[in-house]
Amino acid sequence: MKKKINVRLISIAAISIFLTMFLVIGVFYDLFQKQIIEDLKMDTYILKESGVIQNGAETDIIKTYSAEMDDLRITVIDPEGKVLIDTWAYTQEMENHQTRPEFIEALRDGEGTAIRKSETLSQNTFYYAVRMDNGNILRVAKKASSLLDVFGKALPVILMITAVLIAVSSIAAHMLTKSLIAPIENIANHLDEPGEIRVYPELVPFIDTIQKQHQDIMKNARMRQEFTANVSHELKTPLTSISGYSELIENGMVEEEHITRFAHEIHHNATRLLTLINDIIRLSELDATEFENTFENLDLYGIAKSTVEMLHMNAGKHQVSLYFSGTEPCIVFANRQMMEEVLYNLCDNAIRYNNVNGSVWVKVHMEDDHPTLVVKDTGIGIPKEHQERIFERFYRVDKSRSKSTGGTGLGLAIVKHIVAQHHAVLTLDSDTGKGTEIKIQFPNPESFRKEAEIIVTDDQ
Numbered sequence: 001m002k003k004k005i006n007v008r009l010i011s012i013a014a015i016s017i018f019l020t021m022f023l024v025i026g027v028f029y030d031l032f033q034k035q036i037i038e039d040l041k042m043d044t045y046i047l048k049e050s051g052v053i054q055n056g057a058e059t060d061i062i063k064t065y066s067a068e069m070d071d072l073r074i075t076v077i078d079p080e081g082k083v084l085i086d087t088w089a090y091t092q093e094m095e096n097h098q099t100r101p102e103f104i105e106a107l108r109d110g111e112g113t114a115i116r117k118s119e120t121l122s123q124n125t126f127y128y129a130v131r132m133d134n135g136n137i138l139r140v141a142k143k144a145s146s147l148l149d150v151f152g153k154a155l156p157v158i159l160m161i162t163a164v165l166i167a168v169s170s171i172a173a174h175m176l177t178k179s180l181i182a183p184i185e186n187i188a189n190h191l192d193e194p195g196e197i198r199v200y201p202e203l204v205p206f207i208d209t210i211q212k213q214h215q216d217i218m219k220n221a222r223m224r225q226e227f228t229a230n231v232s233h234e235l236k237t238p239l240t241s242i243s244g245y246s247e248l249i250e251n252g253m254v255e256e257e258h259i260t261r262f263a264h265e266i267h268h269n270a271t272r273l274l275t276l277i278n279d280i281i282r283l284s285e286l287d288a289t290e291f292e293n294t295f296e297n298l299d300l301y302g303i304a305k306s307t308v309e310m311l312h313m314n315a316g317k318h319q320v321s322l323y324f325s326g327t328e329p330c331i332v333f334a335n336r337q338m339m340e341e342v343l344y345n346l347c348d349n350a351i352r353y354n355n356v357n358g359s360v361w362v363k364v365h366m367e368d369d370h371p372t373l374v375v376k377d378t379g380i381g382i383p384k385e386h387q388e389r390i391f392e393r394f395y396r397v398d399k400s401r402s403k404s405t406g407g408t409g410l411g412l413a414i415v416k417h418i419v420a421q422h423h424a425v426l427t428l429d430s431d432t433g434k435g436t437e438i439k440i441q442f443p444n445p446e447s448f449r450k451e452a453e454i455i456v457t458d459d460q
């Protein structure tokens, strides 16, 4: 990039230098031409006023005058165009001058000028003509350098100045590029240190975005690393048990009467493994942005009711009473499978982290124009210091209770993900020993459907 900026700056400098030179030469040449015509005009009037050419015979005097006056060519032409006197040529050999522009002009207006190219490209001939009192035309001419000649003569100087200027601009371009690039290099080296980067004010929003993205990437990478470590650890425990129990059986080290118990342990751990793997797969599906979900208008009341019915047996096993209430229908714009998962995970937790003879209430209703789901229990509650973290993957307040009741530590992480995808708001209210209430407020289906449709179209 540095090289590119350098090359561009130098090219711009070189082009500007050449253009300026050409323009300056052009302007000067124009002035130079005007000056020559001015000089010729003066010479012509002096000659005219001096009267030396009145009678047309004083050619010697005229020749001397012409030689003294910078090699001027003096010509006298009669009104018919016949050359009477010429200091550079024999008048007899000269053609009629009737058609010469300076002659025509002088005859008509009293004075005329013309510039003509000479035989050689390097010179132009300048003419100035006046009508004398006797009607003859007095013309004075002079040869002078053409533009090409002036340019040719100036070229070495131009090239030298250009070379010097290009050298100076190269150094300036180099220094300028360096100072331009320095803050950008600074960004690359200090991405991790917010506030450390000093750049142009125009770059500040850009840096902020990059830094934010960089932090997000780092955070994601760290989370993924932690997740992978946690997954390996979680999978290892049941697998170690399965391997250990089966090895004992294989080696005939288990007495006949214990075989069923060992088989039960193996079965229990294998089921746990399957549940874990299912949850992990589900989370990665939810993570994948390209995964397409169908959103539709659903009756949350119906879904909640059937989930509660499905979990009645489970609640009975834990000696927990499960109640359901609400207003029908309660329409949400949502994905059916995700709604079932949210309900299942919340109700399952409310049962598992409950006390004997405890209760769970599931309620679906409209609150402030928002479809709302509330799952409330009279269970063990969640200590305040853990409340923020229970939505993290594999975070559990009481590890052994979670594991013994078949928990994976992923249920609430899945719930959080789904809630976010539905633009819903989750609130947690829990007291140790008293119980927990989780409330999810969904957006009004009408406004949300429009938003979701836009998102779905964007993804395609």
Ligand code: ADP
Pocket: 345, 349, 350, 353, 377, 379, 380, 381, 382, 390, 391, 395, 396, 397, 398, 402, 403, 406, 407, 408, 409, 410, 411, 412, 413, 436
């Ligand atoms: P798990 O599979 O361990 O239940 P979750 O992600 O569903 O994982 O929940 C994370 C942790 O939050 C649980 O281990 C538990 O400690 C706590 N928790 C979740 N729901 C409740 C609840 N209703 N009452 C008390 N604690 C709860």
